Amino acid sequence: MRLDRDRRWLLFALFSGVPIAVGDLVLGAGHSLAGLLLICTLLAATRLDGPLTGSVALYVVVLAAGVAVWEGGLGERDVQVRLAVLALGGAYATWSAAQRVSHEGELTETSSVAQRAILQPTSFRLGGVAVCARYHSASPQALIGGDLYAFAHTSAGLRLLIGDVRGSGLEAVRLSAAAIGFFRDSAYTRPDLPAVLDATDRRLAAMLGAEDFVTALAAEFRTTDRPAATRVRLANCGHHPPLHLPADAPPRLLAPPEPTTPLGLHPMPVVQEAVLAPGDRMLFYTDGLAEARSPQGDMVDLAGLRSACSRAVLDEAADAVEEALLRHTDGALADDVAFILVESCPAVPSQDVRGASGARSRSVPAAGAASASHDRLRPYRKE
Structure with missing residues (x-):
């Protein structure tokens, strides 16, 4: 059912960030892969609703901040800019997912009314x-x-x-x-x-x-x-x-x-x-x-x-x-x-x-x- 598919997709979106975070830690403070974590939020927005996409967006920001703390660079300006970009991207993805779900709901309701009439x-x-x-x-x-x-x-x-x-x-x-x-x-x-x-x-x-x-x-x-x-x-x-x-x-x-x-x-x-x-x-x-x-x-x-x-x-x-x-x-x-x-x-x-x-x-x-x-x-x- 759709609930099971959503749950699987949520887990997929969350775990997609793990190899990116691990790769960032392996490369060290001189190289950052934090921007790639936005992929997790975009994946969530394609299938999930607004609240679930927002949860993934928050998870991405926390994960990126955790990597920065581990590497000791949380106070650096470029790190803060990357975190801000992830937060803004997550907010937009959450809004976009909510709009998509609302539109799909309207189409489903229209289909349901038409089918019941037939x-x-x-x-x-x-x-x-x-x-x-x-x-x-x-x-x-x-x-x-x-x-x-x-x-x-x-x-x-x-x-x-x-x-x-x-x-x-x-x-x-x-x-x-x-x-x-x-x-x-x-x-x-x-x-x-x-x-x-x-x-x-x-x-x-x-x-x-x-x-x-x-x-x-x-x-x-x-x-x-x-x-x-x-x-x-x-x-x-x-x-x-x-x-x-x-x-x-x-x-x-x-x-x-x-x-x-x-x-x-x-x-x-x-x-x-x-x-x-x-x-x-x-x-x-x-x-x-x-x-x-x-x-x-x-x-x-x-x-x-x-x-x-x-x-x-x-x-x-x-x-x-x-x-x-x-x-x-x-x-x-x-x-x-x-x-x-x-x-x-x-x-x-x-x-x-x-x-x-x-x-x-x-x-x-x-x-x-x-x-x-x-x-x-x-x-x-x-x-």
């Missing part, structure tokens, strides 16, 4: 499926990611997309919004999932950089002749496989038979099929959930979420998944989390859609949110 938690029941989608923002130390999800009620049945844009910040939010829009356009006009993803890929590729991509998983739900049973078709483009939670069997990951590239890299997904029997559920998720780690570094056990996912009411099950995840990470998420719970249920007329605010509407929501799985099923990495 990814609204929602619950609805449509045809033979009930759906509950949730988005949970990570800790303040984490960067805003490009998590996304979207729904489309089409003649082929309910179609959904969950994915994750490589990268973070405003650019990732912009690309996730574009991916949602392109998917919805294609979902209503293309006959099957590969065609939907192909059209989305071709439009999205024009907006992506050379190293950018979007992991994505599309699903289509259609009721069958069996009472309350739902046929599910899946097309996976480098994303984490969904977790199938049968009512009377152990959970299992529905890994694609032939892995393919993410969106933006011309994927050719192979369609999978599964059946949700009455009471069966399916969990779609991003890497914020699948790669969540405990303070000891242990990854979350996806199969262990079965108890949480099995709560009688779907909304309560989604709450239980969030609570289990926060317990596992001790409340410190390193990445945003988005997931969708889907349950096969008796077909009924379309019901109200309930968003996070409790407001009701008569249509399926446009989008919702987040960001992955164990080593043998690991999708494309975003780093």
